Amino acid sequence: MTRNSVHNLEAICTQVRRDIVRMVHSCQSGHPGGSLGCTELLVCLYFEIMQRNDQFDIDGIGEDLFFLSNGHISPVFYSVLARAGYFDVAELATFRKLNSRLQGHPTTHEGLPGVRIASGSLGQGLSVAIGAAQAKKLNGDNKHVFVLMGDGELQEGQVWEAALYAPHNKMDNLIAVIDYNGAQIDGATKDVLSLGNLKAKWEAFGWKVIEVLKGNHIPSVLEGLHLAKSLSNQNQPVIILLNTEMGHGVDFMMGSHKWHGVAPNNDQLAEALKQNPETLGDY
Incomplete structure (x- = not known):
């Protein structure tokens, strides 16, 4: 991975962040915080990591698949898909x-x-991703299935039922990612319902666990994703604990759960756009 390639991915991230704040501002509704925090992950997946077909096909045969479980961060998903x-x-x-x-x-x-x-009814994405991964195995399709979950979403019981199922059935073509920003709509996850030692929990359930400490740093995200792929196909599913910052890239939104689902006003939009110069052309 060359420095020029990293630079190109960073430029895409900057434009995606512009898209996010403009989209949410335009309708005065949506979820900018988590969207901004997951920008590097989705850009790396779609522009570097995933083997995907140019033409969309709902079955996704012969290509890597991505499922967004925490569907409220749709602004980043839509922007990346469009770009x-x-x-x-x-x-x-x-x-x-x-x-x-x-x-x-x-x-x-x-x-x-x-x-x-x-998606957006939290707790369901991992189950769907496991189903897709199992279908690929049954069909002799050797591509990967990726799924993103929020850390607050792990308070849903269905996640842990799925977490048991995947190792038992050797879903080693599955790579799950947790947006580990420590925040949810009502505050810090440690205050709402503590997640405890997530690494130990997932390992106890039979998963290979990778920790990425800088989830808003392109080289670190790429390193974690490449490592996850290298550890796949070894009879265990893989999960990445991706430490991100809610609102990353817009200084007044960074690190605060208050921007989980709040739209910027005109002045705030102008400031956010100033911090993220146009790189690929606005819509």
């Missing part, structure tokens, strides 16, 4: 508008390329 060529970037202007395909939480009935499940 990766799944649909016209101009459609981002319709975010959360009436009759738009870009609803607040992704849905499949809208027929939006890149979206394979309706």
